[in-house]
Amino acid sequence: MAYTKPIPDPDPVHRPYWEGAREGKLMLPRCTTCNRVHWYPRLLCPFCHSREIEWIEASGEGRIHTFAVQHRAFGGWADEVPFVTAYIDLHEGDRMFTVLRGVDPTKPETIRIGAKVRVEFERANDEVSIPFWRVVEE
Amino acid sequence: MPGALSRAAAIIGAAEADEIGYPATPKTALQLHIEAIKNVSEQTGIPISRIDGVFSAGWSSQLAEHLGLRPKYIDTTSVGGCSFEMHVHHALAAIHAGIIDVALISHGENGWSARATGGRGTGRPRGAPDPWDPGQQFQAVYGVAGAPSNYAHAMTRHNYRFGSTPEDFAHIAVVTRQWAMLNPRAIMFSKETNPGGGPITVEDVQNSRVVAWPLTLLHCCLVTDYGGAVLVARPEIARSVKTKPVWIAGAGESMGHQNMLEMEDFTATSAAASAAAAYRMAGMGPEDMEMAMIYDSFTVTAGITAEMLGLAPRGEGFMLWKDGRAAPGGKFPINTNGGGLSFNHSGMYGMQLLVEAYRQLSRTAEDGVTGLPGKQVDARSCIVNGTGGSLSTTGTLILVAD
Numbered sequence: 001m002a003y004t005k006p007i008p009d010p011d012p013v014h015r016p017y018w019e020g021a022r023e024g025k026l027m028l029p030r031c032t033t034c035n036r037v038h039w040y041p042r043l044l045c046p047f048c049h050s051r052e053i054e055w056i057e058a059s060g061e062g063r064i065h066t067f068a069v070q071h072r073a074f075g076g077w078a079d080e081v082p083f084v085t086a087y088i089d090l091h092e093g094d095r096m097f098t099v100l101r102g103v104d105p106t107k108p109e110t111i112r113i114g115a116k117v118r119v120e121f122e123r124a125n126d127e128v129s130i131p132f133w134r135v136v137e138e
Numbered sequence: 139m140p141g142a143l144s145r146a147a148a149i150i151g152a153a154e155a156d157e158i159g160y161p162a163t164p165k166t167a168l169q170l171h172i173e174a175i176k177n178v179s180e181q182t183g184i185p186i187s188r189i190d191g192v193f194s195a196g197w198s199s200q201l202a203e204h205l206g207l208r209p210k211y212i213d214t215t216s217v218g219g220c221s222f223e224m225h226v227h228h229a230l231a232a233i234h235a236g237i238i239d240v241a242l243i244s245h246g247e248n249g250w251s252a253r254a255t256g257g258r259g260t261g262r263p264r265g266a267p268d269p270w271d272p273g274q275q276f277q278a279v280y281g282v283a284g285a286p287s288n289y290a291h292a293m294t295r296h297n298y299r300f301g302s303t304p305e306d307f308a309h310i311a312v313v314t315r316q317w318a319m320l321n322p323r324a325i326m327f328s329k330e331t332n333p334g335g336g337p338i339t340v341e342d343v344q345n346s347r348v349v350a351w352p353l354t355l356l357h358c359c360l361v362t363d364y365g366g367a368v369l370v371a372r373p374e375i376a377r378s379v380k381t382k383p384v385w386i387a388g389a390g391e392s393m394g395h396q397n398m399l400e401m402e403d404f405t406a407t408s409a410a411a412s413a414a415a416a417y418r419m420a421g422m423g424p425e426d427m428e429m430a431m432i433y434d435s436f437t438v439t440a441g442i443t444a445e446m447l448g449l450a451p452r453g454e455g456f457m458l459w460k461d462g463r464a465a466p467g468g469k470f471p472i473n474t475n476g477g478g479l480s481f482n483h484s485g486m487y488g489m490q491l492l493v494e495a496y497r498q499l500s501r502t503a504e505d506g507v508t509g510l511p512g513k514q515v516d517a518r519s520c521i522v523n524g525t526g527g528s529l530s531t532t533g534t535l536i537l538v539a540d
């Protein structure tokens with residue numbers, strides 16, 4: 001079935017992330033001066049302002065920092081309401097936004113902040129796959 | 139001891155467009171600007187030609203051209219709803235520096251009318267956002283749809299961290315509605331002015347349609363039209379006009395992030411920093427404040443901000459409303475116009491905060507500007523805090539009566 005939701009148009013700074021996603025890998029930028037991972041990708045490390053940034057393959061694990069249940073959306077997402085959006089604390093550090101899988105949007109009280117999540121990828125077209133995070137067993 | 143800028147200028151007038159809220163005939167943002175500017179000029183007796191500094195959220199060169207002005211200071215800072223509190227801060231500094239004498243701060247936004255005009259007359263560029271923007275690549279891809287979808291995440295985290303509940307925050311909507319019922323200019327003044335108007339209960343708030351859980355519709359602000367303008371002038375001018383001055387005792391601004399991806403603590407904003415700067419300049423503290431005008435795009439915005447301003451302990455901002463202190467007749471009135479929740483919210487609400495703070499501290503809230511009524515409270519100092527973006531940017535003012 002065709003992917004009907006927004007498909008990103010990767011810019012040069014962000015491209016390694018989307019190239020990784022196409023191959024099923026979660027790639028993250030890490031500063032080799034202070035060794036910290038940051039998200040979203042930057043031209044300078046936001047912590048020490050070094051230009052020395054490399055891309056690493058991440059574990060693909062994280063935990064829910066906070067979440068909400070979207071009952072109103074536009075475009076392709078309008079067909080999916082209600083769905084759960086979440087900020088994920090990455091195992092490697094910093095935070096990412098996603099649509100959460102493996103949860104019941106009609107029972108938000110059953111979704112736990114701090115729950116373990118793992119990344120998975122959905123193919124949007126030949127060029128782009130999109131990362132989503134799923135709640136998994138501890 | 140107050141800082142050098144404290145009381146270096148005063149707000150000398152604050153007016154609204156001829157018609158605000160849900161106009162029967164669609165209005166453009168420019169119309170709303172110009173009506174308010176004309177009204178504040180008539181209110182104060184300051185001719186428009188005497189304005190030498192123009193401040194607005196993105197409109198300054200267009201406004202100056204429309205008015206035939208050649209300003210000495212042009213500032214068009216547009217960082218969301220707190221922009222107007224920042225403009226007052228910037229105008230204070232420009233006046234103190236001797237660059238200008240009279241600053242115009244103007245706002246016009248047709249949040250309501252734009253629905254009827256297909257987005258025309260907003261003054262905003264039309265078309266798709268830049269696909270290379272990080273927010274487009276890393277957030278829009280996941281279906282976020284405007285402010286409520288973002289702000290909901292802050293409520294969830296506050297509930298988790300402090301054991302608060304959405305019902306606790308619903309009290310903010312209930313009390314703010316009580317203020318709106320004292321302000322005939324408010325959209326939600328009564329059942330006659332709007333089918334959804336009149337009194338509401340915590341149950342009504344919780345049972346209203348879910349927009350972005352845990353935010354239901356009545357946790358969210360209105361979408362209306364608004365035009366507002368204030369004049370800020372140096373003390374000699376402030377003493378010579380027919381209106382009462384309201385002194386700018388303190389001002390501060392800050393930001394935590396632009397994109398919510400970068401929000402470190404979902405239960406805190408940069409209002410702690412902007413308020414600290416404003417209190418320091420004023421030589422005053424939270425205990426010296428007698429009322430507050432707090433940006434309430436959502437109940438959660440107001441609750442968290444009250445904590446940041448030092449008006450309530452961490453995790454307990456909502457208690458100001460829940461125990462009635464913020465309500466009509468309470469010891470510490472908050473959002474006496476009925477707020478963004480029940481009075482008016484055009485998209486950027488910082489000007490509405492300024493106009494109401496001026497009306498209260500100049501003792502003109504009863505008959506107000508252009509004869510429009512409201513509810514006067516007995517306060518001589520007011521902390522005003524605007525919040526822009528996704529709990530991103532903040533501007534704080536400490537205003538005192540003459």
Ligand SMILES: [Zn+2]
Pocket residue numbers: 031032033034035036045046047048049050
């Ligand atoms: Zn670094």
